Amino acid sequence: MQIGAHVLRNALFVAPMAGVTDRPFRVLARRFGAGLAVSEMISSRPELRDSRKSRLRRDHEGEPGPVSVQIAGADPAMMAEAARENVAHGAQIIDINMGCPAKKVCNAYAGSALLENEALVARILHAVVAAAGVPVTLKIRTGPSPERRNAVRIARIAEDAGVRLLAIHGRTRACGFGGHAEYDTIAEVKQRVRIPVIANGDIETPLEAREVLARTGADGLMIGRAAFGRPWLFRDVAHFLATGEALPPPSPGEIEAVVREHLEGLYALYGEAQGLRVARKHLGWYTRALPGGERFREAVVRLDSVPGQRAAVNDYFARLAA
């Protein structure tokens, strides 16, 4: 898989997820074999571009390249400016968000709400491609609603505008996260454009990954929620796709090392007060399927210091090993 001059080691993408796929998560997922990890979306609105949130989201210190930064917005000139600014801060690929149904994004008529207005989509894509000076990729849903699945037309608009790759979440905007992702529209888009198409939505296991690839004919896969607390899922999927063999699950010792590295990354990026809070949800996910996980989670939400959180993690894994 190649995006512009960037050759990826495989076609397995980490889905951008605001509040989850920050730098510490992306670094782990990349190490476990993901070919690319798109950053959390950054607003293109000038008054938000320099907020603390945006600054943390465009912190790529020590992140393996290519660095792909997602921008969100609906004004072509602002989106072009945001692309230029993020490239100046280290983005090597600009990804455009037309897939997110989040209220805050859609109220501002961005994310997947844009799919309603194909002329505006074209203007945004042309403006960003002309401004970025690096490859531009696009993430969409299959359309505004099941009755109006316009992913094929959007894909053609994207291809004509010079977009290099298209990731498609197999739900419409109206679907939110309900029901199951639908892959036939992704298969149809794949037939109709020449740029690489990446299939996304509800891929949870290596076997499902193989099935979605076969069903859609897509050039690659993007995985989001199934990797919560399981960044090694990318290793499992990459290995299974390459060999047809399932890897054994990670040992408790390996999970502990991953958790510790993740937590230290969060404390360093966000500072102790916020890092501690962000860490709680990841700890919940990591221990979801482990013995004694529920008691650990109940205890961890009450801890309000980093040394306390570290000690609880040490204690939990020591008991697990015993």
Ligand SMILES: Cc1cc2nc3c(=O)[nH]c(=O)nc-3n(C[C@H](O)[C@H](O)[C@H](O)COP(=O)(O)O)c2cc1C
């Ligand atoms: C917590 C969360 C945050 C998300 N944030 C973004 C985002 O910033 N940009 C985006 O394009 N999609 C975002 N998405 C959508 C995901 O990238 C992905 O398309 C969706 O979760 C479906 O894939 P999955 O079934 O593998 O999770 C988000 C999803 C979740 C659950």
